[in-house]
Amino acid sequence: METIRKWIIAASIIAASAYSAAAVTYGFYGITNNDPSNVVIGQNQLSVTVDAIGTTQVVFDFFNSGPYPSSIAQIYFDGTTGFLDQNYAPSMINNGPGVSYSWGAAPPNLPGGNSISPAFTAVMSAESNNPAPANGVNPGETVGLVFDLSAGKTYNDIINALNTASFRVGIHVQSIGTSAGSESFVNTPVVPAPGALVLATIGMAVVGHLRRRVII
Numbered sequence: 001m002e003t004i005r006k007w008i009i010a011a012s013i014i015a016a017s018a019y020s021a022a023a024v025t026y027g028f029y030g031i032t033n034n035d036p037s038n039v040v041i042g043q044n045q046l047s048v049t050v051d052a053i054g055t056t057q058v059v060f061d062f063f064n065s066g067p068y069p070s071s072i073a074q075i076y077f078d079g080t081t082g083f084l085d086q087n088y089a090p091s092m093i094n095n096g097p098g099v100s101y102s103w104g105a106a107p108p109n110l111p112g113g114n115s116i117s118p119a120f121t122a123v124m125s126a127e128s129n130n131p132a133p134a135n136g137v138n139p140g141e142t143v144g145l146v147f148d149l150s151a152g153k154t155y156n157d158i159i160n161a162l163n164t165a166s167f168r169v170g171i172h173v174q175s176i177g178t179s180a181g182s183e184s185f186v187n188t189p190v191v192p193a194p195g196a197l198v199l200a201t202i203g204m205a206v207v208g209h210l211r212r213r214v215i216i
Contacts, residue, residue, distance in 0.1 A: 023051035024159055028171060028185035031120075032112040038176040038183050041068045045139070048169055048187060050162065052155035058084070059094070059146045060169065066139025068177055073136045074105040075145065076113070076122035076170040083158055083167055085148035086124060093126065094144035100135040101126050101143050110170035112184040120170055120186060133175040163189065 028046050030039035045065045053059055062072055077084070093101050105125035113120030126145055128136035137143050149155070161167035169187040176183060 023049050024162075025049045026162065026169070026187040026189075029188050030183050030185050031110075031116050031170075032182075032184045034183055035177070035179055035181045038070075038179065038181045041070055041177050042173050042183055042185050045070070046072065046171065046173065046185065048171075050158065053146065055154070057146055057148055058155055058158050059144050061094075061142055061144045062137055062171070063142050064137045064139050069139070069180070070176040071128070071133040071136035071138045071174050072143070072171050073132045073174045073182075074110075074127040074172040075101075075125060075143075076105060076110040076120070076172075077124040077168070078110075078113075078121050078170070079161065079165075079167040080123055083150055083153050083161055084124070085150050088124070088147055092146040094146065096137075096142040096144075098135075099137055099141050099143045100129040101145075102129055105172075110184050110186075111172050111182075113170060116186065120168060122170070136174065162187065 026048050027043065028048075029043060033039055045068065047063050047065070049061045049063065051059050051061070060075075062075060064070060064072060080086070088103060093103070095101055103124075103126050105122075105127035108125065109122045110120050113122070149158070158167065162169070170184060172182065172184050174180075174182045
């Protein structure tokens with residue numbers, strides 16, 4: 001009986017950790033509408049995955065899955081005060097092949113950020129180096145921005161803040177579609193990562209099986 005109880009506890013931990021520690025992926029919704037077809041392109045092929053690096057850092061990996069032309073040129077963060085250490089360094093940018101990013105974007109705030117409520121007010125940012133469209137995140141490319149967590153904060157604090165929109169991520173995208181237009185986007189609610197769902201399902205299945213054995 002004691003052995004079965006330990007297995008139930010272990011399986012429960014597996015199920016819980018699948019939700020609390022796994023990477024979380026967010027899509028984006030358009031906040032500008034210069035060209036509705038370009039907004040659709042951005043919403044369909046752009047995403048950001050947020051993951052923990054140990055217990056003191058978090059990484060935001062931005063992806064452009066393609067296939068349509070587009071380039072993530074600037075990245076902005078608002079509502080981050082108290083969550084992320086703002087003394088970030090250039091060495092904390094992971095540029096993928098074909099991508100070149102630096103801290104500090106121009107303009108300093110997300111274009112169109114004042115059109116939403118509450119207004120998007122950037123406190124941290126990064127942008128692709130000139131030439132911006134070529135060095136941005138184009139189809140098949142990625143860039144990772146790594147931050148130290150503020151003292152006393154955890155990865156789960158970041159995820160909770162993103163899910164409640166008290167912390168938001170914005171991107172300005174250029175050279176979209178055949179018109180080569182630009183649009184701005186803000187992260188949408190969470191999209192569960194497939195790996196997390198699989199682990200959680202396995203963990204809960206084990207818990208259910210062992211509990212049935214205990215009852216029998």
